[in-house]
Amino acid sequence: MRFQMIEAARAVGGSFAVAPADEHACITSLTWDSRAVSEGALYVALPGERVDGHDFAAAAVAAGAVCVLAQHALSESAAAACREAGAGVIEVADTAAAVTQLARAWRTCLAGRVIGITGSTGKTTTKNLVRDVLAAAGSVVATRGNQNNELGVPNTVLAADAGTANVVVEMGMRGLHQLDALCAFVRPQWGLVTNVGESHIELLGSRENIAAAKAELLASLPEGGMAFVNAANDMTPLVRQLAQLDEHGVTCVLYDGSAEAAARRESLSAADAALPAVWATDIALDAQGCPRFTLNAANFAGMPAPVSVPCALELRGMHNVSNACSAAAVGLAAGMTADQVAAALGAAQPESGRQEVLHTPAGVTVINDAYNANPDSMRASLSTFAALEVSGRRIAVLGDMGELGDFAPALHEEVGAFAAGCKLDSLVCVGQLAQRIAAGAQAAGMPAGAIVTVADWQEALSSIAPELAPGDAVLVKASHFMGLTRVVEGLVK
Structure with missing residues (x-):
């Protein structure tokens, strides 16, 4: 500014x-x-x-x-x-x-494209990937870290120069009409919704209400704008309906990073099959849990026929294929080639605290995913951990997930049941709600002797540190308020 x-x-x-x-x-x-x-x-x-x-x-x-x-x-x-x-x-x-008033005034001076990103999970990773892709073709300013709130959003707008080509704004919300308020001064021309899950269900009460809140971003887009939506998410049809994209003259762009992407395209209506789209095929994880896949695209401007290019990520986890496809869709819509997009995605690095792989002096691998957690991201992180090649034992340290309200006990139990099928040798459950993770895991067949419940990060650290041996791997994940980053720090010091 x-x-x-x-x-x-x-x-x-x-x-x-x-x-x-x-x-x-x-x-x-x-x-x-x-x-x-x-x-x-x-x-x-x-x-x-x-x-x-x-x-x-x-x-x-x-x-x-x-x-x-x-x-x-x-x-x-x-x-x-x-x-x-x-x-x-x-x-x-x-x-x-x-600060918001100042950002509202500065927004009128921005000549570049403003892109809003929201979703239940993957917002920050997707924002980083969109930033890295667009940076390969021009100037870009993006939200720092996860500053996606009432102060961080205007600060992102203010961080841009008048001539910045792309401003990528991550937008969080905890209730209805909060995105409306942010979009009123951000005025994004493009909007991307990563998915609709269970995050913030405590305040919104249902996934349908969460979908309505996410749709506020897309409903704010101007005529000629572009809305990027996840074709694999079951709530996307409702988000599209609520946003009334056709009525507003907004182009819908589909992306799909799921293993069923190719089959899903076969069942699209003629209208949806003609939309700009990005999808993944031939998805596999390497020994480190990093995805390799074929990036496919069709119907973008200047693209007379579908294109396919190989893509390899340095980010871990099958869920990052979807995040990569969404960023690819933004890059292609901005005029980049598929080869340029794939190269930028391949060069992107994970952010600290999000599937960050660390190594202790004793030869133990620590997966630091302790920045935040909800049921969807817990399952994604556990799946990635299960795919990692480990010569020793797999130990998951899982803590409470916040903002789930009355749904919290059942959702924690569901995570526990999922964890039971993830090749874990030991499961350490940290916090009061995490006791329900333990209960869910035991009910799903995990031996009681492999499950430990502790009150806080100190107990978690003291329970696992003395038992670790070279070749072991430890996954650490919980909502940020649980402070499990201290477990990571204690292990790798």
Whole structure:
């Protein structure tokens, strides 16, 4: 972004509590972390229950911030530090809301394509793959990490330059109309839904309501836009229906990374068979659990006949074939060739905490998938783990999954039953809900002696670390609040 301070004040409806030395000085970045300030930054002071960002305003200015966005008066010493540095202080009623207002204003300056991505699982991996594919053909800015909330989404828009070719925005939601609110200022021209699963079912109550929430992204697309949907997901017909793509003049693009993709194409209606599409065939996993497949595509602009190219991923897990196909569809729609897309997919690397393979000094393989979890991603991770070549034992450390509400006990038991069929030598269940994982696994035939239940990450680490031997492999997965990344850290230190 690039705002003169006076322009930023107008955009957020604020006034200068401390006048800057030069109100036409440019703001070129934004942060609410005083430790991440760079020259020319706007520091956003966010109030909090334990820490008030206003207390760090002086430190932010000392680090190079040219302006502070505040929602109450700074201390006298902080205000004096701003005056001495020539930095401005813009006061508003709500600093978090002001970030959205600033992004709304900056969005009008973006000349490139804005792509929104949502879904129950795979959002962040898909966003990363779309970013990596499009980066092979032009400039791209994408959501950092999984900053897909009310602050992260506007921050992604603000991180783009006016001439950035592609802005890839990951969008999370926990209820109805939240995507509507994000799309109102992001204004994506293209939208991608990875799938509709059970994540956030606690608040939404049913998969049908989850589908309705996801459809909000596609319903926001303008005439001439493109909607990328997962042909293998059973809720996609409902998402398409709710989004009313045809009525809005939006082109639907199908992608399918399932083993049934070719057979499913045979049963498509004539209208759907004519849509732009990407699908996978000849899918296999190598010894490390990385997919190899044939990437097929048809009906894209400039593609007179279907094309097929080999594709090999460095990401692990059969589920990543679907994520790769969705990113390929975006790349092909943007005018890239199938060969260019396959090469970019092959070069993509996994993000820390998502099927990250680590090795301990003692020769134990640790699969760090502890960033987050829901029933679908648990099953996908367990399937990948089962396909991994292991000379020793397979040990899965699984923790509680959040935001499942009244469905939680049954869904945890289903994960346990699935785990029982995944070639595990030992299953360590961490947390109160994870006891239902243990129950499900035992009911499905896993020996009781192979199942351990513990209260927290410390107990999990102490129960497995002394027993590990060279050649063993450990999968660690749970919702982020369980803190199981500490198990990974304890094993690989």
